[in-house]
Amino acid sequence: xxxxxxxxxxxxxxxLAFEHRSLQDPPEGYALVRMQAAALNHRxxxxxxxxxxxxxxxxxLGSDGCGxxxxxxxxxxxxxLDAEVIxxxxxxxxxxxxxxxxxxxxxxxxxxxxxxxxxxxxxxDRLSSRPAHLRPEQAAALPLGGMTAYRALFxxxxxxxxxxxxxxxxxxxxxxxxxxxxxAAGARAWVTSGKPENIIRALELGAEGGASYKEPAWDQxxxxxxxxxxxxxxxxxxxxxxxxxNLLNPGGRYVFYGATNGVPTRLDLHKIFWKQLNILGSTMAxxxxxxxxxxxxxxxxxxxxxxxxxxxxxxxxxxxxxDTGHTMGKVVIRF
Numbered sequence: 001x002x003x004x005x006x007x008x009x010x011x012x013x014x015x016l017a018f019e020h021r022s023l024q025d026p027p028e029g030y031a032l033v034r035m036q037a038a039a040l041n042h043r044x045x046x047x048x049x050x051x052x053x054x055x056x057x058x059x060x061l062g063s064d065g066c067g068x069x070x071x072x073x074x075x076x077x078x079x080x081l082d083a084e085v086i087x088x089x090x091x092x093x094x095x096x097x098x099x100x101x102x103x104x105x106x107x108x109x110x111x112x113x114x115x116x117x118x119x120x121x122x123x124x125d126r127l128s129s130r131p132a133h134l135r136p137e138q139a140a141a142l143p144l145g146g147m148t149a150y151r152a153l154f155x156x157x158x159x160x161x162x163x164x165x166x167x168x169x170x171x172x173x174x175x176x177x178x179x180x181x182x183x184a185a186g187a188r189a190w191v192t193s194g195k196p197e198n199i200i201r202a203l204e205l206g207a208e209g210g211a212s213y214k215e216p217a218w219d220q221x222x223x224x225x226x227x228x229x230x231x232x233x234x235x236x237x238x239x240x241x242x243x244x245x246n247l248l249n250p251g252g253r254y255v256f257y258g259a260t261n262g263v264p265t266r267l268d269l270h271k272i273f274w275k276q277l278n279i280l281g282s283t284m285a286x287x288x289x290x291x292x293x294x295x296x297x298x299x300x301x302x303x304x305x306x307x308x309x310x311x312x313x314x315x316x317x318x319x320x321x322x323d324t325g326h327t328m329g330k331v332v333i334r335f
Contacts, residue, residue: 001070007060007117008315010110014048016061016316026073026121031080033087033122037140037309038115038333039064041173045323047110056111062333063089063108065115066130066139077124085127086139087115088290090147097155097286107144107284115140116315118335128291131298141173141304141330142297147285148257149177150293152233153185156282157255161186163230166222166247168240170210171198171328174257176305178233179205184300190226192218198328205305219243228252236261242268245277253278305329 002023009019026032044061046052066086072078089108094101108114108122130139152174153159159182167178170191182189183206191202191210199210209225211218228249234241238261245254245268254277272279285293296302307329310318315333322331 002118005118006312007113008062008312009060010047010055010057012057014050014055014057016048016319021117023119024121026071028073029077029123030073030121031069031077031124031127032071033065033067033085033120033127034070035065035067035115035118035120035335036084036136037066037335038062039141039144039173040318040322040331040333041144042322043107043144044109045319048319052110054111059110060113060115060117061109062114062116064140064143064145064330065120066136067120067335069127070119072124074124080124080127083127084130084136086130086143086294087120087122088126088128088287089114089143090126090284090287090290093284093286097288100284100286116312116333118312128294131294133298133301134303137306137309137332137334138304140332141306142177143290144284145173145177145330146293146297146304147290148174148283149181149233150296151285151289152255152257152282153178153181153231155285155289156280157231157233157253159185159187159231163187164226164228164249165189165231165233166192166226166229166244168192168213168232168234168244169236170202170207171195171325172235173330174235175233176205176329179207180302180305181296183207184296184302188226190222190229192222195326201305201328213240219247222247231255233257235259237264238262239264239266242266242271245271245275248275248277250275251277253280255280255282257282306332308332309334
């Protein structure tokens with residue numbers, strides 16, 4: 001086994017640089033994983049732009065990844081040796097399934113070293129067997145986006161077979177998983193995107209229809225297609241929230257896991273109380289939900305959509321590509 005490895009590390013000026021590190025044996029309760037693939041999230045890009053809380057230079061970024069267990073720190077964990085694993089990026093979610101521990105919770109990749117390294121030391125309880133039907137590039141794409149979509153759809157959104165769900169911004173990784181999961185669960189899904197090609201791809205993945213939010217009266221187009229929605233899944237926020245609330249059926253649920261468009265300038269409270277609507281925040285997922293998500297993916301043989309794969313040596317170019325906003329699916333790094 002090698003004695004050194006490379007990691008892609010955040011610098012004080014928020015740039016990224018490859019750093020040679022010495023390979024250490026994992027401590028008790030931990031495993032050393034030789035990474036096969038890692039995937040980027042917009043979170044990683046935001047960190048390099050200084051747009052994330054508690055940024056610590058010197059950390060290897062990356063929350064998503066899979067690999068092979070090269071060593072373990074405890075004899076009782078030797079059954080993991082040589083296993084092909086997928087990594088749960090949760091750190092200290094806490095005892096409640098309803099919400100994360102607001103003081104202790106963090107995500108792999110900041111401030112804890114993440115998956116953009118040739119080797120990674122993680123607690124053994126962060127490991128799960130890689131779904132057998134997935135290639136490493138596909139498995140690496142799954143954790144953060146998959147668990148976020150699963151919680152938003154099912155735990156928070158209570159999506160049921162046959163219900164209508166509207167998923168906004170379908171080019172993003174979480175939205176793409178939300179579409180695939182909703183279709184697999186027997187729901188009827190519609191999407192929005194600013195790019196017609198993303199809507200076409202969504203139709204190929206099982207969406208029943210869609211609309212470009214850049215077109216006039218896009219909401220009316222969706223209303224005619226679906227005749228209302230039981231659930232809306234959104235990551236943008238902003239004034240779009242009022243349009244989405246208006247598309248919901250009485251008693252409908254609006255679940256949001258981000259606010260890239262910021263806070264709305266107004267919120268139609270009369271619409272909310274008169275239609276008995278539910279507005280629900282969501283982010284990430286508990287460890288139990290992570291396991292439920294993996295089971296769901298294996299049961300339905302879901303294959304994550306990978307937009308493009310970059311070799312590790314070109315990882316900085318992968319960041320630039322993700323930041324263009326022209327992706328449909330995940331950007332993956334191959335080691």
